[in-house]
Amino acid sequence: MRIVLLGAPGSGKGTQAKLICDYFKIPHISTGDIFRAEIKKMTPLGLEAKKYIQRGNLVPDDLTISIVKESLNKSENSDGFLLDGFPRNIYQAKKLNLLLTEDKKYIDKVYLIDVTQDVILERIGGRRYCSRCGASYHIRFNPSKLDDRCEACGEVLIHRSDDKEDIVLDRLTVYNKAIQPIVNYYKKLGILEKIHGDANPSEIFSSIRSSLMVV
Numbered sequence: 001m002r003i004v005l006l007g008a009p010g011s012g013k014g015t016q017a018k019l020i021c022d023y024f025k026i027p028h029i030s031t032g033d034i035f036r037a038e039i040k041k042m043t044p045l046g047l048e049a050k051k052y053i054q055r056g057n058l059v060p061d062d063l064t065i066s067i068v069k070e071s072l073n074k075s076e077n078s079d080g081f082l083l084d085g086f087p088r089n090i091y092q093a094k095k096l097n098l099l100l101t102e103d104k105k106y107i108d109k110v111y112l113i114d115v116t117q118d119v120i121l122e123r124i125g126g127r128r129y130c131s132r133c134g135a136s137y138h139i140r141f142n143p144s145k146l147d148d149r150c151e152a153c154g155e156v157l158i159h160r161s162d163d164k165e166d167i168v169l170d171r172l173t174v175y176n177k178a179i180q181p182i183v184n185y186y187k188k189l190g191i192l193e194k195i196h197g198d199a200n201p202s203e204i205f206s207s208i209r210s211s212l213m214v215v
């Protein structure tokens with residue numbers, strides 16, 4: 001089973017990716033995780049990617065495609081996978097199809113977790129982090145019992161600049177512009193399925209699960 005998972009920042013895509021991979025026992029290919037691991041190991045690829053990520057830019061297509069290609073060639077991913085964080089634009093989507101068809105493989109399903117802007121703003125805008133121990137909270141969904149301080153270590157919680165409304169709106173604009181052609185492309189291929197993403201994680205997962213049971 002080969003799945004692509006699409007969703008805006010704050011759509012809960014990461015949570016769903018984990019649930020799907022655990023349930024169906026398929027490997028999770030997250031380009032974000034791969035980049036973070038390569039950066040940590042300070043590989044040439046990681047150092048190259050870091051230059052862009054540090055400046056808040058997206059990693060260029062060809063660099064991203066080469067890491068995805070490397071992943072797809074790994075034996076543990078040969079029978080199936082869930083791709084998360086890729087493709088990010090139509091060029092990458094077409095390239096992915098090319099890589100797979102060269103190998104006589106194809107994508108079974110593309111899920112788009114569709115979330116309204118207000119829900120995304122609430123989910124991301126309410127995030128708080130502890131800069132000392134890394135614990136994370138949400139002012140509405142997972143508040144600290146000590147208000148603005150970390151339950152684990154007492155440090156004052158921070159609101160990351162990335163999570164502030166104007167930055168989130170900018171990211172959403174960029175995301176929406178890039179995602180629309182991908183959505184149309186997969187729709188034409190007849191493999192796109194929209195999932196209503198304003199629901200809670202377990203409800204979202206059960207819609208995906210029932211749809212995958214029939215693939």
Ligand SMILES: [Zn+2]
Nearest residue numbers: 130133150153
């Ligand atoms: Zn803490």
